Amino acid sequence: MKHANQKLSSFYAWLLAIPALVLIGLIVVFPIFYTGYISLTNMNIFNWFTFRIVGFRNYFNALFLFDSGFLTALFVTVLWTVLNMIFQLVIAFTMASLLNIEKLKYRKVYKTLLMFPWAMPGYVSILLWKNGMFNSQFGLLNQWLERLGLEPVRWLANDVSAFVSSMVVNLWLALPFMIMIIDGALQSIDRSYYESALIEGASWLKRSISLTIPAIKPIIGPAVIITIFTTFKQFDVIYLLTQQVGSKTGARIHTVLTYAYENAFVTNNYGYSSAISMIIFALLLGFSLSARYLSKGENE
Amino acid sequence: MKRIITIITIFIIMLLPVGCGGSGSESDEANRAVKLTIWHDKEEGVAAALKEELDKLKPEIEVNLERKSGLTEALKLVGNDPKAAPDMYFFAHDKLGVYSEMGILTPITEFISEDELLNFLPMTISAATYRGEIYQLPIYFETLLFMYNRALMKDEQVPKTTEELYQFMQSGAGGRFGFIEQHSTAYYSAGWIHGFGGGIIDLDGTALLDNEETIRALGYRKKFVEMMPGETEYATVTVLFIEGRAASTIGGPWLVPTIRQSGVDLGFAKMPVVSETGLPIAPFSGIQGLHVLKVAADNPVKNGAIKEVLTLLLNPDIGVAMAKASGCAPAHLLSYEQDEIKNDELVMMMREMAESAVPMPNIPEMDVMWVVLDNLLVDINMRGVDVVEACFEAQKRAENLIRAMR
Numbered sequence: 001m002k003h004a005n006q007k008l009s010s011f012y013a014w015l016l017a018i019p020a021l022v023l024i025g026l027i028v029v030f031p032i033f034y035t036g037y038i039s040l041t042n043m044n045i046f047n048w049f050t051f052r053i054v055g056f057r058n059y060f061n062a063l064f065l066f067d068s069g070f071l072t073a074l075f076v077t078v079l080w081t082v083l084n085m086i087f088q089l090v091i092a093f094t095m096a097s098l099l100n101i102e103k104l105k106y107r108k109v110y111k112t113l114l115m116f117p118w119a120m121p122g123y124v125s126i127l128l129w130k131n132g133m134f135n136s137q138f139g140l141l142n143q144w145l146e147r148l149g150l151e152p153v154r155w156l157a158n159d160v161s162a163f164v165s166s167m168v169v170n171l172w173l174a175l176p177f178m179i180m181i182i183d184g185a186l187q188s189i190d191r192s193y194y195e196s197a198l199i200e201g202a203s204w205l206k207r208s209i210s211l212t213i214p215a216i217k218p219i220i221g222p223a224v225i226i227t228i229f230t231t232f233k234q235f236d237v238i239y240l241l242t243q244q245v246g247s248k249t250g251a252r253i254h255t256v257l258t259y260a261y262e263n264a265f266v267t268n269n270y271g272y273s274s275a276i277s278m279i280i281f282a283l284l285l286g287f288s289l290s291a292r293y294l295s296k297g298e299n300e
Numbered sequence: 301m302k303r304i305i306t307i308i309t310i311f312i313i314m315l316l317p318v319g320c321g322g323s324g325s326e327s328d329e330a331n332r333a334v335k336l337t338i339w340h341d342k343e344e345g346v347a348a349a350l351k352e353e354l355d356k357l358k359p360e361i362e363v364n365l366e367r368k369s370g371l372t373e374a375l376k377l378v379g380n381d382p383k384a385a386p387d388m389y390f391f392a393h394d395k396l397g398v399y400s401e402m403g404i405l406t407p408i409t410e411f412i413s414e415d416e417l418l419n420f421l422p423m424t425i426s427a428a429t430y431r432g433e434i435y436q437l438p439i440y441f442e443t444l445l446f447m448y449n450r451a452l453m454k455d456e457q458v459p460k461t462t463e464e465l466y467q468f469m470q471s472g473a474g475g476r477f478g479f480i481e482q483h484s485t486a487y488y489s490a491g492w493i494h495g496f497g498g499g500i501i502d503l504d505g506t507a508l509l510d511n512e513e514t515i516r517a518l519g520y521r522k523k524f525v526e527m528m529p530g531e532t533e534y535a536t537v538t539v540l541f542i543e544g545r546a547a548s549t550i551g552g553p554w555l556v557p558t559i560r561q562s563g564v565d566l567g568f569a570k571m572p573v574v575s576e577t578g579l580p581i582a583p584f585s586g587i588q589g590l591h592v593l594k595v596a597a598d599n600p601v602k603n604g605a606i607k608e609v610l611t612l613l614l615n616p617d618i619g620v621a622m623a624k625a626s627g628c629a630p631a632h633l634l635s636y637e638q639d640e641i642k643n644d645e646l647v648m649m650m651r652e653m654a655e656s657a658v659p660m661p662n663i664p665e666m667d668v669m670w671v672v673l674d675n676l677l678v679d680i681n682m683r684g685v686d687v688v689e690a691c692f693e694a695q696k697r698a699e700n701l702i703r704a705m706r
Contacts, residue, residue, distance in 0.1 A: 045664050046706060048402040049380055061704065136531050138539060154530045157682060245674055246485050247533030250682030266671050267705040268398065268664065 032281065039274035044267075051271070058275035062264075073259035080163070080255060081232045084170055088227065091171065092178035097208070099179070100186050111183070118176035126240040129169045130156070134241075154250070162242050162251030170237045174227065181223040185216035225291060233257055233284065256280055333362040334605040338590070340390035341371045345625035350390065350439075353618045354609065361605045365390075372398075379404035380595060387596035387606065393427040393587040394660040396435045401664055406597035407433040408590075411607040416614055424631040427587040427659030436589040437610055438631035440622045443657040444491060444550050444583035445649055446572065450565035452547035453478075458567070462495075462524075463575040468547070469527045477546040482532050483525045484681045486673035487660075488550060491583035493517045494658050495574040500673060505665035507698035509676060510691050518680055519687040520576060530682065550583070553627045556646055568649040571656070585657035587631060588622075623647055629654070668701040 039058055043051035099110060117125060133139050134155040142152040156162045189212065197207050235257040242251040243258055254262070257280070264276045338354075340347060347365050354363040366386065368374055372395055378384035379402060399405045408428075417425055417434065424438035448458060452475050459465035469478035482488040490500060498513030508514055529536065538555060540546040542562035549555075550571075559566050571581040590613060596602045612618075619630025620638055629650035630641065641647055660666065676694035679685040 044705060045376075045398050045401050048376070048404075064700075131535050135536060137529055137536055157530055245670055246482070246487070248484060248674055248678045248682075249531060250484075250678055252678075252683070262671055262675075263701070264704065266668050267701055268667055269705050272704055 035274045035277055035281075038270055039278050041271045043271045043274075044269040054271070058271045059279070061272055062275040062279060069254070069263075070256070070259055073254040073256050076163075076253055077232060077255040080167070080234065080238075081228060084167060084174070084231045085224070085228060087167070087171055088174055088178050089224070092175055092182050093208075093213075095175070095179050096182035096186055097212075099183055114179055115176045117172050122173055122236055123240065125173060126169060126237055129165075129172070130241050134165055156242050156249035156251055159251050159253050162249065163253050166238050166241050166253070169241060170231070170234065173237070174231070178220075178223065178227065181220050182216060185219035186212065188219065189215045225288075228291065229284065229288065232287065235261070256283070333359050334601060336361065336363045336388065336596070336602060336605055336609065337386040338363060338365050338388045338390055339368040339371055339374070339386040340365060341368060342390065342588075342626070346622055349621040349625040350618070353612065353615075353621065357605075357608055357612060361608055363609065375399060375404065376402070379593060382595045382599070385593050385595050387599075387602055388590050388592050388609070390439075390588065390590050392660075393436050393438070393589065394662050394666065396428070396591060397430045397662040398664045398667065399591070400430050400433070400435055404594050405435050406592045406594045407435055408437050408592055408610060409434050410597060411592070411603075411610045412437075412614065416611075419616075419633045420631050421633060421654050423585065423654050423657060423659055424587045424589075427585070427662065428589065430662050436587065436591050437613055438587045438589040439613065440589075440619060440626055440628040440630050441585050441587040441650070441654065442553050442626075442628040443585035443650055443653045444488065444552055445646075445653065446548065446550055446569045446581075447541075447555070447559070448548040448567045448569065449541065449544060449546075450567050452544065453567075455567060458548075458569045459572045460570075461575045462520075462572045462581070465548075465572050466524060469524065473547075475545060475547055477528060477540060479524065479548045480528045480532060480537050480540055480546040481550040482534060482537055483521070483528055484532065484674065484677040486670050486677065487584055489518075489521070489673070489677055490658070491550070491571065491581040492521045492574070494582035495571075495579050496520070496577055497579060501661050501663065501666055501669050501698075503661075503663065505663055505702060507665075507669065507672070507695055507702065509673070509698055510695035515688055515691045516576070518677070518691065520574075522680065522687070525681045550581070553629075553646060553650065556627055568645060570649075570652065580656050582656040582658050583653070584660045585654070586660055588626075588628070589631065665702050665705060668705060669698060672698045672701065 040053050040055060041051040042054045042057075095114065098104075099107060099114075104110075131139070133141055136142055136152050136154045136157075139155070141155065145152055153161070155165045193211055193215070194207065197211055202210070234255060238253060238255055239258050239261070242249045242253060243262070260273075260276050260280060264273045267273065338350075340350075342350075347367065351363075351365050354365070357363065368386075368389075371389065371391060375385070375389065376398075379399065385404070396405060414434070417437075420438055421441070424441055425434065427441075428434050428436035428438055446458075453468070453473075457468060457473070459468055465479055471478070486500070493499065493514050496513040496517035498511055498515075498517050499508040500514075501507050529540070537546075537549060537551070538558060541549045541551075541555075542559055542564055544564065556566065571583070573580045590610065592606055592610075596606060614632075616630065616632040616634035616638070619632040619635035620641055622628075623630045623635065623641065623644075627646065629647045630636065635641055636648075636651055661669075672694050675697070676690055679690040679694070680687055
C-alpha cells in the first residue's frame with residue numbers, strides 16, 4: 001500500500017513537472033537537436049529551402065576552422081574565464097563582506113547602487129563604456145590623464161589593454177549577481193559561529209578562511225558554475241568593445257565564439273555554422289562534465 | 301436578476317446589426333480591398349511619405365507598412381511562407397542577391413516593363429539587377445560626400461586632388477585634424493580603392509583584395525590615416541567634426557541634420573581626384589527601393605495589386621517626397637527637374653556623385669567581404685602590418701569564407 005502511494009505521489013510529481021519539462025524541451029533541447037540536424041545538411045543560401053542531408057561533410061570542413069587561430073582563441077577564452085572568475089569572486093566576496101558589517105548605515109542604498117549595472121541592458125552598458133570611458137578622444141579616462149598632463153591612451157587598440165578593458169566591463173556587468181549571491185549566503189550563516197570565533201580571538205582573515213568560505217561554498221557553488229559557463233561563452237563584451245563591424249579598434253582578441261562568428265557565421269552557411277556550433281557545444285559539455293566530476297570528488 | 305440579464309442580452313443583440321450596419325458600405329469596401337503588406341526598416345518620415353503615396357490606391361488596394369527590426373534575418377526565416385511573409389519589402393539593394401539565390405524574390409519586370417525604368421538613374425538600375433534580372437524598383441539612394449566646415453576650410457581651400465588634401469592636412473590650417481573619415485571601415489574605404497581602379501569583389505564572387513590596384517590604394521591611403529585619430533568609428537568622427545576639431549570629412553547624408561543642428565557652416569564638394577590615377581574617390585552607394593516576394597507574386601489576388609503599387613511608384617513625385625523625408629537623392633531622373641530638388645545643395649551633390657559612385661555589390665558573397673575588408677584595414681591602419689602581406693592574407697581568408705559559403 002505504502003509502495004503504491006509512493007508510486008502515485010511520484011507520478012503526481014512528474015505530472016506537475018510536465019509543463020516545465022515541455023517548455024525546457026522546446027526552448028533548450030529542441031534547438032540543440034535541430035542544430036545537430038542542420039549540421040548534417042547543406043543548408044546555405046544557395047539551398048535555403050531545398051537542403052538535403054550531406055552526412056558529416058560540414059564537420060570535416062569545420063575542422064579546418066580549428067587551426068592555430070582557433071587554438072589561440074580557446075586559450076584566450078580559458079584565460080578570460082579563469083581571470084574573470086578569480087576577480088569576480090574576490091571582489092564580490094569583499095563587497096558582500098563590507099555590506100554585512102554590523103550597524104552599517106545606508107546598507108540598502110549601497111545594495112541598490114551595486115545592483116544598478118545589472119538593471120541596465122548589457123548592450124547599452126558596453127557601448128557606454130566604449131564611448132564614454134575608453135574613447136581616446138573624449139573618454140573619461142583620457143580626460144583624467146590629460147588633466148594630469150599625461151598622453152592619451154588608446155585603451156582598446158592593443159591586445160593586452162583591450163583584454164584588460166574588456167575584463168573591467170565584464171566585471172562591472174557580472175559583479176551584481178555574484179555580490180547578491182554571496183551576500184545572501186553570508187546572511188545564512190549562524191551568527192553564533194562568529195561570536196565563538198571572536199571569543200577565541202580569530203582575525204577577520206582567519207574567520208573568512210576557516211568559517212565564512214567553507215560555510216558559503218555549497219550555497220554559491222551552483223552560481224559559480226553558471227557564471228563560469230556564462231563567462232566562457234561570452235560574446236558581446238569582447239565583440240562590441242573591440243570587434244564590431246564598422247568600429248573595430250585594432251585589438252585582435254578572440255574568444256571561441258567571436259572567432260567562430262567571424263570565420264563561419266558570416267558565411268550564411270547554416271550547415272557549416274551549425275557543425276561548428278555543435279563542436280563548441282561538445283567542448284562546453286566536456287568542460288561542464290569535468291567541472292561536475294571535479295566538484296563531486298571534492299565534496300566526497 | 302434573470303430578467304435584467306435577458307433585457308441586456310436582447311439590447312446587445314439589437315445593437316449588433318446597427319453597429320455593423322452603420323459602416324456597412326465602408327466595411328464592404330474594406331473587405332473587397334486587396335490588402336498588401338510591406339516590410340521596411342525606415343524612419344517615421346520616410347514611411348509616412350511612402351504611406352501617403354500608397355494611400356492613393358485606396359479603397360481598391362490597402363497597403364499596410366510594417367516596420368520590422370531585423371528585417372533581413374526575418375526575411376530569411378519566413379520569406380517563402382505565404383502566411384508569415386510580407387508581400388513586398390522596402391530596403392537597400394545589397395541583399396537582393398541573397399534573397400534571389402534563396403528563391404524568395406520575383407523580378408519587378410513581371411509587373412512593369414523595362415522601358416518604364418528608362419527614366420531612372422543608370423546606377424540605380426544596375427544596382428537593382430542581379431544575374432540579368434531587375435529585382436528592385438529604386439526610389440532613392442545615398443552615397444558618401446566630401447563635407448567641410450567653412451569656418452576651418454575656406455571654399456577656395458577645398459582640395460581638388462588627394463595631394464592637395466594631404467597638403468592641407470599637413471599644413472595644420474584646418475585645426476587639429478584637416479580631414480577625418482572612418483578609415484578602417486570597409487564602406488568608407490571602398491571609395492579610395494575604386495579611385496585606384498580596384499575593387500573588393502567582382503560580379504562572379506571573386507575577391508579582389510590582392511589585385512595591384514587595391515594594394516596600391518591601401519598603401520597610398522596610409523599616409524592620410526597616419527594624420528587621423530586612431531579611433532575613427534562613426535561617433536568619434538561625427539563628434540570631432542561637429543565640435544570643429546576636424547575641418548573636413550567624408551560622410552553620408554544621414555550626418556547632415558546633426559551637423560547643421562550643431563551650427564557648423566557646412567559645405568559640400570566633389571570628391572577629390574586621386575592624384576596618382578586621375579580618378580575621383582568613388583564611394584559606395586546604397587539604393588533603397590521596393591522588392592516583390594515570390595509568395596505574393598504567385599498569389600493571383602495580389603498580383604494585380606502589386607502591379608498597381610509598382611506603377612504608382614514609378615511617378616517621380618514619390619522620389620521627391622521620399623528624398624525630402626530621408627535627406628537622400630531620388631532615383632528617378634525626372635525628379636531632378638522639380639525646383640525643390642534643384643535648389644537642394646545636398647541632393648544635387650549626391651546626384652552628381654551618382655556619376656562616379658559604385659553601388660554596393662549585391663551578390664551574396666559580399667556578406668563575408670565586409671568582415672574581411674574591415675580586418676584587412678585594421679591590420680594595415682592600426683596594427684602596422686605590411687600592406688602587401690596583409691592583402692594576400694585577406695585574399696586567402698576571403699576565398700576560404702566564400703568557399704565555406706557555398
